[in-house]
Amino acid sequence: MSLLGLLLTLIYYGLVCFVLVLTILCIVLKISSTPFPIIHRHKEEEYFIDPNDSDKKCQFPSINDDPTVDLSVIIPAYDEEKRLPVMLEECMEFLEEKLKQEPNFKYEVIVVSDGSKDKTVACALKYSKKYTCEKFRVLELVQNRGKGGAVRYGMMSSRGKYLLFADADGATKFPDYNLLEKSIYKLANSWKDDVLVIGSRAHLEEESMAKRSIFRTFLMHGFHFLVWIFAVKGIKDTQCGFKLLTRSAARRIFSIMHVERWAFDVELLFIAQSYKMQIDEIGVRWEEIDGSKITPFFSWIQMGRDLIFIWLRYQIGAWKLKPVKAD
Template identity: 35%
Template sequence: MDPQLSIVVPAYNEAARIGPTLDRLLAYARSLPGGAEILVVDDGSTDGTGRLALEPAYREIRWLRLAENQGKGAALRAGVLASTGAEVLLCDADLSTPIEEYERLRPHLSDAGLVLGSRGVADSKITRRQPAYRELMGRLFNVVVRVVAVGGIRDTQCGFKLLRGDLARSLFADMQIDRFAFDVELVWLARRRGAVVREVGVAWHDSPASSVHALRDSARMLADVLKIRWRHRGEPNGPLRTP
């Protein structure tokens, strides 16, 4: 029988910190009455992240490995397309949003296909903020996204997202952005399909060990947003529903 939930985690050079994340995910998955599978996608790590797959404690986890680093979007695409759950939850390897926040998102799947965990709505709770320069760059990026691509979204980049499983696999099969701007493409395509996209506040804390390089990755993300807009030029924005 297919599980109720698939939890997909991209991992790139996470050997030093992913162990506690996996322990928390396994404990949580075992507590769910509908069952859950955990898929970890090793995105071409060079630090031995993949060796955790050999540890007895993590044998329940489904491990996928990309031969070389392709980007967060590519890693999630591989994991989502291999998933079997009725629901698909995307979360980061550092659990910057606690796994328990799934319970805040799940009720919204009753009428939404994609539920975005958000740091930008009133009921979000940020317990450790990013450095000021990263917050500023993030806000500027969100302004560009709202103007150029997906208006009405306060935070596309929080890594905690819940989707209906069938919609998730259909969307990721069509996605082309491999790196950090994949979130924007995901929202864009969901709205093109007529899916309701809902933004829900979650708890979040900054991880100082983040692999995001603010200047380099921001430039790449902006370029990818422009690619998305060009690829879908002439198409109007679709419906959006927020709480």
């Protein structure tokens, strides 16, 4: 057999094996997946502690309720006792100053401890005691679910007309919330409109403002190439942990999300684009903070795998979008 013939044979059998593996994977995913996620919420996760009332347990509201505050800030935190105080000081200073300027402004901060083993909960409760649980609440998850799971539980327990999730490391400067707020007010007439505004590091990189290691930048670009192929088009930075949603958009997106680990941002944006929601991408200040939970190589490999699974499951109908109700 000639070299060309051998090469063609290898390519042929390689394609056959690929198709067989893909078919088996699709069948497995179809069988093992449910159309909509089932929220297995532990009973104790339905309550928050009021440290100013003898640690009384109070029940969290539901995102399906009407909003009672203007802004909910969701902060997922896993073993963040060292980095969290710095972020919270900046966050609370900004929100309290905004309250002084806008006396009718109401906000809440929800720190979601994602099964933390350190003193993250105790640290957060100090702020709840200082600012009262009307402004600051702590949601303690019994077990680690991943950043996506923590954000989702926080969103489902919030009261805001608008909902922001922000990383606990403080990599994004919190005052840049003003940029996102300006955009969402421009696009949405009220919290009942489906609008999503995302912070982006890509805009800042073009201006040489973002600081990130070369290796992490290389992996990020590789991941975004896969994102562009399989899931989300037209978004330069899907992974920045600074996103603002209207309550309506959050209600629709987080009620059907499945991914609980790092790639949850991709599914979030995939769902938003599938629903044809308005999405705006706004440049924010960002810098890499020591202590990241992401292990660059293995975390990006996991995210790439999850990305392909997201695409496959929606393609074969294992995961489905809820039909949009007619007005």
